[in-house]
Amino acid sequence: MNHAEQKVEVEKTKFERIIETGKFKELMDQKKKFLVPCTVFFLLFYFALPIMTSYTKLLHQPAFGDINWAWIFAFAQFIMTWTLVTIYMKKSSKFDKLAADVTEEFVKQGESK
């Protein structure tokens, strides 16, 4: 029991040290820089639709022939989703590289002990 507890103690500092390293912080920064604005954007874009259709009649105006803006905005939600997914797939390969570097460093640190 004592032995196991000690091991946890050692591991804890190990994890705390790795999240303090520059590489890991860079990974978190890059993720945050992408994910926070994207999440805020898509939630605003999404809720704008029911808010506009509920409180205004702006989207009732025709856009192309008999297709009104409500439909255009609704289809735009699909385009927005696919676009963000595609961008994220590209971005995330960069995150993966950073994550692999950090993990490598972490494993090395463990071995040098």
Add this chain to the structure above:
Amino acid sequence: MNTTVVILFLLIVASTLIITYFAAKRTRTANEFYTAGGGLTGWQNGLAIAGDYLSAASFLGIAGSIALTGFDGFFFSIGYLVAYLVVLFIVAEPLRNLGKYTLADMINARFDAKKVRGVAALSTITIVIFYMIAQLVGAGALIQLLFNIDYWLAVLIVGVMMTIYVLFGGMTATSWVQIIKAVLLMAATVVISFIVLSKFNFNIATMFTKMKTATPLGEDFLNPGVKYKNPLDTISLMTALVLGTAGLPHILMRFFTVKDAQTARSSVMWATWIVGIFYILTVFLGFGAAAFVGSEKIVEANEAGNMAAPLLAQVLGGDFLMSFVSAVAFATILAVVSGLVLSGASAFAHDIYGQIIKKGKITERQQVLAAKYASLGVAVLSILLALFAQNMNVAFLVSLAFCIAGSANLPVIVYTIFWKRFNTAGAISAMLSGLISALVLVSISPSVFSPTEGAAIFVGNPIFPLTNPAIISVPLGFLGGYLGTVLSGKTDFVHYAEVKFRANTGYRDK
């Protein structure tokens, strides 16, 4: 019931049983039972997610809603799709990196407390049961209509099939049933949409112009506001749809069937394309049904509009296409309920029995046995509840399940990953406040109480005005987590660094 439909029906039953037979050989350990050994590829899991997610409520329900209420029916399609951005950006990868079989595993990576696990299992089980009753009651009514058999028999057929898949083939059989269903559903939807579009000379503008005069609603058919007149109710429903998906246990469980975060990510990408294309096509199903079947006939067959898509298939392609669509609807139901049984069983057998009662000291054989007993238990309980609920208006249970998932599960997931101060008390209060507020608010809402007899479960005036409480209960889930953390005053940083590191890198001990 004609011969074509019987043949197609038997084909689906036979092929899924063959899959189950082969899957059973590969289902010996608990890991294989719950996660198919974690060996699915991105596109396989993407299709399976689509198969797990696109329920009869999506296929038949949305087509009917659009046919009867025009634009307002399409709100569901939008919410159900955009929800995948929440799954992709916030939940999928950390969940894969931290969890093993259940959501509770992931939360327990930070807080090794039985109470946390117990509450997480409770919320999973609540969601599964509500979703399941809605699916089975809907399935019973639908199969009764499609195949002209009694309700109890219909529920029993679906119930027995799902039990066989899960009991013998575990996650492997369930995944392949879901994959096949997704392919069949997409095929049926694409074919019908193509024929509908051809009737409008492949011109979308012409289609919209014709829809202006094709329904009793006239121009209003193309405008929002036919069905949803209370602004807050609309926004609340949209909140439940977009935030709920990321907390649905049977969807979360799918991320344990892949080997790493990269594959989890690519399976969401696949799912987003498949699910998105499907939801776009619901416009053609709905418009087609409104134009070529007519709202009178749709309502005559089923008041909620659930028969719109099969009736449209009949008008466009005769008995064969209608039989095909009916068979696809049957496969759709099977795939969804199997996924639900499996996630309910994991909460009972893995969380409650294996980890809480047995404290994790449980052999491989015992784990598999427990999982199978739990699957059987969940299946039998759901069948009984569905038989009992035959005459209740339970359609609202699907959006209630989304609401609970968004209120009880999403806040705790977000806090676990992102908030350092979050602690055990906060985790419990986040889940309980989300779960209880959603349940209480719904039980006094217009879905349960209506002054008109038969419109809801009880006759009376609703105390709470919104049919979907998400706009209140989701913030309450977040608030509960915050207050629980701050008021308890304890700090629980022990695993924070480890969880942060593992969640973002996928690092695992050998």
